[in-house]
Amino acid sequence: MNTLAPRPVDAVIAAAAEFLGERITRNDALRQQHARGEDTSTPTMPDAVAFVETTEEVSRVLKLCHEHGVAVTPFGAGTSLEGHVNPVRGGISLDLSKMTAILDVSGPDMDCLIEPGVTRNQLNDYLRAEGLFFPVDPGSHCTIGGMCATRASGTNAVRYGTIKENVLALEVVLADGTVINTGSRARKASNGYDLTRLMIGSEGTLGVITKIRLRLHGIPEATSAAVCQFPDLASAVNSVIEVLQMGIPVARIELLDEVQMAACIAFSKLEGYQPVPTLFLEFHGSEAGVQEQAELVEGITAGHGAAGFAWATDAEQRNKLWKARHDGYWAAIASKPGSRGIATDVCVPISRLAEALLGAKEDIVASGFSAPIVGHVGDGNFHTVILLEDDSQATLEAAWELDRKIVHRALALGGTCSGEHGVGLGKREFLEKEHGPEALAVMRSIKVALDPKGILNPGKIFRN
Structure with a gap:
């Protein structure tokens, strides 16, 4: 037998x-x-x-x-x-979600050692008593190991950088089970290849991250937040560009178009706001510094026709405001009951932000889809959520075609196909156009050197 x-x-x-x-x-x-x-x-x-x-x-x-x-x-x-x-x-x-230990926190050195299953919220709850915080804020309830693997960013990146700038060292298990450490607690080093940065954003294709040494920051003396609403999207975008080119150190500057703002008002019960293009802003620093930053930004936005600042003056109001922003994806989905969403993700140089974002808006209108726009515009990064109201192949193909138009415009403007979501399966087709075949060949050679049998997260980043 x-x-x-x-x-x-x-x-x-x-x-x-x-x-x-x-x-x-x-x-x-x-x-x-x-x-x-x-x-x-x-x-x-x-x-x-x-x-x-x-x-x-x-x-x-x-x-x-x-x-x-x-x-x-x-x-x-x-x-x-x-x-x-x-x-x-x-x-x-x-x-790795059970690996949730916070192993060490050093107040004097402003760093900590954690396991990859720790979430941003868990870590910041732990750090609050130390007067420290971890600033990288993607919005979702993700693990910090996952944030490292995808080179995550978020609302605070304009001031504090992405996950890449806030990781000092990693412990990584390679494909054959070998354990390596990629750095030290020193704030800078000038020796050898930068294995930490190689692993950040490698999406589990080169190794599995098992410990993370993070750079921490002091909780600012003063924090203020404001909402600023505009007559049209172009005015909001041009305000952002001017604020950044003036060098004003805003901590967060987020843009929601009128479709996204309407969804957030309904989903998060935001009272007193209109469904028009809107900026959410936050300022960190000393009392005097925060006031000066806010006054400068208020003056710039007024020059672009903004209706003025609505201040969130206490922590509860600020938390409600930023929770509404972080719930933007779910608000978009809820705006079309029964729909599902394709989230796009491009990033362009600040000087080309208006072309990229307003061009995306034109593409969305022409497509007939409802696709709210939201962005970490302080670093030129924005998203749409293309809402699919049926599961037909034709609808899905039309949505992906809209995504391709948005990405190709970003690439033509000197940008990238992904500012923070990573490549995975969804962005593989754009890598050669962005990097060129020679650079892609180098990436493949690194993959083969570290994972010769191709067992680590196969099928991701490269199309074959």
Whole structure:
């Protein structure tokens, strides 16, 4: 009688069960939860989900998968928007969400050491008593390991930089189970290749991040926030450009078009605002510095026809305002009940922001889609959420065509196809156009050198 030969993944699961026990599972419900993130790509089930709790366990799982040639897809909170966590070749979904220890905080050095499953909110709750905070703020309830893997950004990037600028060092497990450390606690170094920056944004294709040394910042003496509304989108965008070119150190400057603002008013119960193009602003510093910054910005926006500042004067008001901004994606989805969204993500030089953003608006109107615009415009980054009201292939193709138009315009203006969401599955087609075949060949050679069997998050970044 013929019997099927055991699959390599079965050998990995059996061997991993010896040290993970029930934390490696073939449970269908858990496999379905790990089949995709928040994107619209087709879900693909892993053969098993492994819930790891230590660097040693990660190393042992990767060593087994390397030995047997089994794919490994790292998984944090599952909030990715470009298909990063889809296990397109099956294998093991490596869930790091149980690695949530805050291992060390140094007030004098203003840094900390954490595990990858720690979230931004969890870390800042812990740091508050130390008078410190971690500023990178993507908005979603994501893990910091995932933020490192996708080179995340957010509302504070204009003042504090992206995750790249706020990571000092990493502990990383390579494809064969080898554990390396990529840096030190020193604020600068001039030796060897910069492995920390190589791993930041590598989306789990070069190694699995198991510890993160973060740069922290002092909680500012004074914080103020304001909302400023405009008669049209061009006036709002041109205000942003002038504020930035004047060198005013705003902490956050976010733009919502009239469609997004209407959605946020309805979803977050924002009273007293109109559904018109709007800037959300925040200022950090000393009492005198914050007042000076705000007065300068208010003068600039008034010159572009703004209706004036509506101040959020206390922490509760500020938190409500920024929660509304962070809930923008869900507000957009709720504005068309039953719809789902494709989130776009481009970034351009500040001087080309008006062309990129207003051009995107024209493309949206011409397409017939409802697609609210929201952006971290302080660094030239903006998004649309293209709302799909049916599941037909024709609708999906038309939405992707709109996305391509927005991306191609950004590239033509000297920008990038992704300012913060990463590549994953969704942006692969744009990489060669942005970087050129020679640079892409170098990227591929790095991948082959560090992951010769191609087991780490296969199918991501490169199209084949």
